[in-house]
Amino acid sequence: MVLRKTLTDAEITEQRELIAGVFKMTLHAPEIARTAKPGNFLQVKAAKANTLLRRPLGIADAEGDNISLIYRKIGKGTAELAELQQGDIVSILGALGNSFDESFKNPLLVGGGMGLSPLLFYAQAHKNAAVLMGGRTSSEIFWEDIFKPFAKEIFIATEDGSKGEKGFNVALLPKLLKSGKYDGVIACGPDPMMKKAVDIAREYSVPVEVSLERRMGCGLGACLSCAIDTANGRKKVCKDGPVFKGEEVFF
Amino acid sequence: MDTSLNTNLLGMDMKSPVITASGTFGFGEEFADFVDLSSLGAVTVKGTTLKPRAGNSGVRIAETPAGMLNCIGLENPGADAFLNDILPRIKKYNMNVIVNISGSTVEEYGILAEMLDVDGVNAVELNVSCPNVKEGGIVFGTDPKMAAAVVTEAKRKTKKPIILKLSPNVTDIKVMAKAAEDAGADAVSLINTLIGMAIDVNTFKPVLGNVTGGLSGPAVKPVALRMVYEARGAVKIPIIGMGGISSAEDAIEFFLAGADAVAIGTANFVNPKITTEICEGLKNYLKEKNFNSIKDIIGLARGEMNGRR
Numbered sequence: 001m002v003l004r005k006t007l008t009d010a011e012i013t014e015q016r017e018l019i020a021g022v023f024k025m026t027l028h029a030p031e032i033a034r035t036a037k038p039g040n041f042l043q044v045k046a047a048k049a050n051t052l053l054r055r056p057l058g059i060a061d062a063e064g065d066n067i068s069l070i071y072r073k074i075g076k077g078t079a080e081l082a083e084l085q086q087g088d089i090v091s092i093l094g095a096l097g098n099s100f101d102e103s104f105k106n107p108l109l110v111g112g113g114m115g116l117s118p119l120l121f122y123a124q125a126h127k128n129a130a131v132l133m134g135g136r137t138s139s140e141i142f143w144e145d146i147f148k149p150f151a152k153e154i155f156i157a158t159e160d161g162s163k164g165e166k167g168f169n170v171a172l173l174p175k176l177l178k179s180g181k182y183d184g185v186i187a188c189g190p191d192p193m194m195k196k197a198v199d200i201a202r203e204y205s206v207p208v209e210v211s212l213e214r215r216m217g218c219g220l221g222a223c224l225s226c227a228i229d230t231a232n233g234r235k236k237v238c239k240d241g242p243v244f245k246g247e248e249v250f251f
Numbered sequence: 252m253d254t255s256l257n258t259n260l261l262g263m264d265m266k267s268p269v270i271t272a273s274g275t276f277g278f279g280e281e282f283a284d285f286v287d288l289s290s291l292g293a294v295t296v297k298g299t300t301l302k303p304r305a306g307n308s309g310v311r312i313a314e315t316p317a318g319m320l321n322c323i324g325l326e327n328p329g330a331d332a333f334l335n336d337i338l339p340r341i342k343k344y345n346m347n348v349i350v351n352i353s354g355s356t357v358e359e360y361g362i363l364a365e366m367l368d369v370d371g372v373n374a375v376e377l378n379v380s381c382p383n384v385k386e387g388g389i390v391f392g393t394d395p396k397m398a399a400a401v402v403t404e405a406k407r408k409t410k411k412p413i414i415l416k417l418s419p420n421v422t423d424i425k426v427m428a429k430a431a432e433d434a435g436a437d438a439v440s441l442i443n444t445l446i447g448m449a450i451d452v453n454t455f456k457p458v459l460g461n462v463t464g465g466l467s468g469p470a471v472k473p474v475a476l477r478m479v480y481e482a483r484g485a486v487k488i489p490i491i492g493m494g495g496i497s498s499a500e501d502a503i504e505f506f507l508a509g510a511d512a513v514a515i516g517t518a519n520f521v522n523p524k525i526t527t528e529i530c531e532g533l534k535n536y537l538k539e540k541n542f543n544s545i546k547d548i549i550g551l552a553r554g555e556m557n558g559r560r
Contacts (some may be wrong), residue, residue, distance in 0.1 A: 007282045007524055045521075050520060051313050077314070093523065132454040191436055217312050217319070222277035224297075224323045225312035227305075234305065234326070239281075 001155075005096060005220070009047055012088050013066060019142050021073045022114075023082050029092060030065040031033045037099035038122035039211060039243045043190050043219040044069065047089040050076045056216045056238070058118035058188075062112045070117040094156055098241045100209055102126055104184030108176060112169060112189030121189055123150040129186075131155070132176065134169025134193065143178060177204040184208070184223055191251055198246035201245040208246035212237050218244035220227065255537045256530060256545050259304070259411035260489055260512050261437050263347045263373050265292035267530045268545055272493050272516030273376065273416075274322070274323065275296050278337050279344055285523040292512055293347035296333075300353050301363060303329035309460015310527040312490035313340070313449045318468030318495070319517060320447050325353055328364050338371050344523065349414065357391075360401045365408040373543075375411050378400055380418030380443035391416035393429035402434035414491065417482070418440035424478040424513035425485035430483060430484040434560065436524050440491035441482060442475045468517040470494045478510055483509025483550060499532020506545065507552035 017023055028224035032042070036059050043054035055077040060070040063081040073082045084090065100122055109119040109131040115134055120143075123129045130153040135141050141156055141163045148154070155172055156164025165172055170193055176182065177200065187197035188211040214237040217223035220245055221239030232246040235241060255266040270292045276282060277450045279294040288294060306326030313320045326560050328337070333350070339349070352375060354360040360373045379401055380392035391461030398415060405413050415431040417424060419442035431439050438463050444465025449458040457463075475494020482490055497504050497518040518525045533545060542548055 007285060020260070052317060052517075053312075054521065091522075095391045159526060162520060215310060215312050216274075217321070220277070220281045220283075220523060220524070222275065222297075223312070223520055224274075224306065224326045225321065227311075227323075227326055229305070241280070 001049045003083075003185070005094065007093050008032075008093070009089050010092050011118075012084055012086055012247055013091060015061055015085055018070070019203045022142070023069065023072045023073065024060070024068055025081065025084070026066050027090065027092065029067050032063045032092070032095050033065050033067045036062050036067065036095040038102065038125050039097065039099035039118055040093045040095035041097050041118070041242060042069065042094035042115050043088055043096060043216070044092050046080050046084055047091050047216075049080055051080055053077070053080065053217060054091075055217065056096075056219055057163065058121075058211070060117040060120045062121065070114070070120070072114050093219060096244060097238060098240070100186050100211070100243050101184065101207070104207075105119055106130070106182050107184040108132060108182040110173065110185055110187040110189070110193070111143075113140065114209070115189030115193070116147075117185075119186060120150070122144060122186060123147055128152055129180065132157075132169050132172055134158065134189070136160065151187070168202060170192065173200045174204070177201065177206055179186060182206060189244070195251035198249070198251070201246060209243050210246055210249060211242045212244060212249070213242070252525055253534050254552045255543060258545060260292065260299075260510070261374050261414070265291050265295060265347065267439055268506075268512035269382070269526050269530050269533070270349070270491060270512055271295055271519065271526060272275050272514040273378065275516040275519045277331050279346055280342050282519065283344065284521050286348040286527050288344040288551065289529070291346060291372060291491070291526055293349045295351055295514065296351040297327050298325050298351045299327050299330050299333050299363070300325060300355050301330055302361055303327065303332065304447045307461045309368055310458055311460060313458045315447070315466065316419065316470060317448060318466055318470030320449055320459060320464035321444070322464035322468055325463060334369065338369075342371055347373045349374045351378050351416070353378040354401070356380040357397075357400050357404050361404040361408040364405040364411070364413070367412055368409040372411060374414055374437075375405065375409060376414040376416050376440060377405055378414055378416050378443070380420070391422050392427070395426050398427060402436045406435045410441055411439040414438045414440050416443055417478075417500055418443050419445050419474060419478055425481050428482040430505045432488050436487040436488060438491060440493060441480060442471070442494045445474065446472055467495065469495045469497055472501060476504055478506055479510050480508040482554070483553065496529070497521070499529045499536060502529050502533060503536055503548070504527035506548050507550070509550040509553060511549060548556050
C-alpha cells in the first residue's frame with residue numbers, strides 16, 4: 001500500500017546536540033508518527049527558512065505522536081535546522097520513499113556514521129535486530145546508548161580502535177554471518193561501507209538491503225535529481241528507494 | 252462558484268491560468284496527493300525526446316542564493332514510453348496536458364510533434380533552450396532562424412497548438428519571440444533557465460557533474476519578468492510567463508507585465524501545494540481590487556502600452 005504523502009507544519013518538542021555537530025530534533029507530527037515505516041524519510045525545512053530547498057532526512061524514531069531526526073550539520077540547510085529550538089516550527093513533507101524489509105527473523109543492521117539514523121527506527125520497530133556500528137573514533141559511537149534499549153546485540157568497531165574492534169565495522173561482518181544467526185542484513189552508511197556489506201552478505205547468501213543517500217530536489221520523483229542506474233533500470237532514490245536490494249545497486 | 256480565474260488558452264478551457272513548468276512536476280501524478288490536477292490550467296510534462304535519455308551523470312542539483320542549479324540533462328523514458336505507458340495512466344486526472352519536446356535536429360521536432368498529435372495531448376511545447384544537452388537544444392533557442400525552422404516543421408506535422416519555449420540566454424528576447432510568431436507559433440513561453448555554475452571551494456571542482464547548469468527559482472524572477480514585459484511588446488500571440496514564480500504576488504506581476512498565463516516551476520519542489528495556493532491568492536487579489544476576471548489585469552503595468560504591441 002502506498003501511503004498518502006502529507007505536507008505539514010510541525011512543532012519542535014526538543015532539539016539537542018548529541019555530540020559536536022550532530023543534532024536530534026524531535027517533532028510533534030502525529031499522522032506521520034503513526035504511519036511512517038523504517039526506511040522512510042522526510043523533506044524538511046524551517047518554516048521561516050533562508051534556504052530554498054528542503055533537506056532529506058531519514059526518520060530515526062517514531063514514538064506516540066512524535067518523530068525524531070538525527071542529522072549532522074554539514075551545509076547551509078542543516079545549519080539552519082540546527083539553529084532551531086523547542087517551540088519553533090518546521091515544514092515537513094512525508095513520509096517519503098519505500099521502507100526496509102521487516103520480515104527477517106534475525107536481522108543484522110550494519111551502520112556507519114549518520115547511516116545509523118534510519119537503522120535506529122528499524123531496531124525500535126523490529127525489536128529483534130542486532131547492530132554492527134562503526135565510526136572513526138569512540139565519540140562517534142554515541143549511538144551505542146541510543147540503540148541499547150532496542151537492539152538485541154551491539155557490535156562496535158572504530159577506525160582508531162578507541163572503542164570496540166580496531167578497523168572498519170564491515171571487517172567484523174564475515175565472522176558474524178558465518179555464525180548463521182542472521183537471516184538478513186540492512187546496511188546504511190558511506191557507499192564504500194555499503195558496497196562491502198553487500199559483497200560479504202552475498203558471499204554468505206544472506207539477503208541484503210541498503211539505503212542510499214543522494215542530493216534531492218522535490219523528494220516526490222519529479223525533478224530527477226536523484227536518479228540512478230540499477231540492475232533493474234533507472235530508479236529514483238526518493239521514490240523507488242531510498243531502500244534497494246543490495247544486488248540491484250552499482251556502487 | 253468563483254470563476255474569476257477561468258480562461259481559455261490555445262483551445263484549452265482552463266479553470267485557472269496557472270500551469271506547471273516542464274521538468275518540475277513530473278507527469279502530474281507525482282503531485283496528485285497535494286493538488287487537484289484538474290484545477291490547474293495545464294500540466295506541462297517532463298521534456299520528452301524521441302529515444303529514452305539517461306541524462307547527465309554526477310551531481311545534478313545545487314542550491315544557490317534564492318535559487319538552484321540543475322543539470323538533469325533531459326532524462327526521460329522517450330516518446331514511445333510516454334505515449335504507451337504514461338499518457339494512458341494520467342488520463343484519469345482530467346487535466347490539460349502540454350508535452351514539452353526536445354529534438355537534436357529540426358526533423359526530430361517534426362517527428363515528435365506528429366507522434367504526439369493524439370487524444371489526451373492538448374498542446375506541444377518546443378524546448379529549444381535546454382542548456383544541459385550538448386546537441387541541439389540551446390542552438391535552436393539562440394538563433395532566430397533555427398527557432399523559426401523548428402516551429403515551421405512542428406506546425407507542418409501536427410494540428411496541436413505549438414508553444415515555443417524561449418531561452419533567456421540571448422541578447423534580445425524580442426527577436427526570438429517575433430521569430431516564433433512569424434513562423435506560426437501559437438504561443439511563446441518564457442523563460443527557460445539561465446546558464447550558471449557553482450564551484451566547491453574544498454574540492455576545487457565544479458559542484459555539478461555537467462560543470463554548468465540551469466539557474467531557476469526566485470533569483471531569476473526579475474529577469475524573467477523583464478523578458479515577458481519585452482516579449483509582450485513584440486508579439487500578439489499568447490505568452491506563458493515563468494521564472495521563479497513562488498507566490499500569488501509574483502504571478503500577478505507577470506500578468507500585469509502582459510502574460511496570458513503563468514507557469515510554476517522550482518516552487519513546486521519547495522511546496523508541492525504551491526499551484527493551488529497561488530490560485531487562491533489570485534482569486535483573493537481580484538476580489539480585493541474589484542476585478543471580475545484575471546483577463547482584466549493582463550498588461551495593466553504597460554500603461555499606454557496596454558494590450559498587445
